[in-house]
Amino acid sequence: MELDDVDKDIINTKIMDSTLSYREVAKKVKVSVATVMNRIKRLEKEGVIKRYTTIVDYDKIGYDVEVMVEVRISKGKLFQVEKEIATHKNVFGVYDMTGDFDASIMARFKNRRQMDAFLKKIQTYDFVERTNTRFILNTIKEKQIEV
Numbered sequence: 001m002e003l004d005d006v007d008k009d010i011i012n013t014k015i016m017d018s019t020l021s022y023r024e025v026a027k028k029v030k031v032s033v034a035t036v037m038n039r040i041k042r043l044e045k046e047g048v049i050k051r052y053t054t055i056v057d058y059d060k061i062g063y064d065v066e067v068m069v070e071v072r073i074s075k076g077k078l079f080q081v082e083k084e085i086a087t088h089k090n091v092f093g094v095y096d097m098t099g100d101f102d103a104s105i106m107a108r109f110k111n112r113r114q115m116d117a118f119l120k121k122i123q124t125y126d127f128v129e130r131t132n133t134r135f136i137l138n139t140i141k142e143k144q145i146e147v
Contacts, residue, residue: 001046003147006031010039012146018052058108065109066136070101077127078102085122101132
């Protein structure tokens with residue numbers, strides 16, 4: 001889908017603050033409220049805007065352990081294993097990747113014991129050949145990119 005400048009401005013405004021009303025977005029983008037409403041509905045229908053969310057500071061609520069787990073998976077079973085791992089409540093990202101491992105899993109835990117239990121669980125899954133876990137020490141930047 002091709003985006004024009006108005007679409008991009010609307011998307012970028014909603015990225016910065018998804019709670020803004022149509023009226024507030026229209027004022028910032030300098031278009032009519034009807035234009036904003038119609039554009040947002042079209043962007044949602046086309047799947048460009050997938051959802052609106054809240055960004056949580058997980059450190060402040062006790063999720064002190066963040067990890068990236070690389071997983072090597074038996075040939076032909078990638079999607080099956082990824083779907084199973086994605087159902088875990090602490091997993092917030094599952095990515096196919098190139099290189100020595102087939103998938104990368106991003107997860108947050110309140111403590112090392114929770115992380116250890118998760119790792120031991122996924123290592124028992126059929127078709128998981130090997131894992132490599134990396135602790136995330138600090139997050140320097142994490143945000144949506146503007147279009």
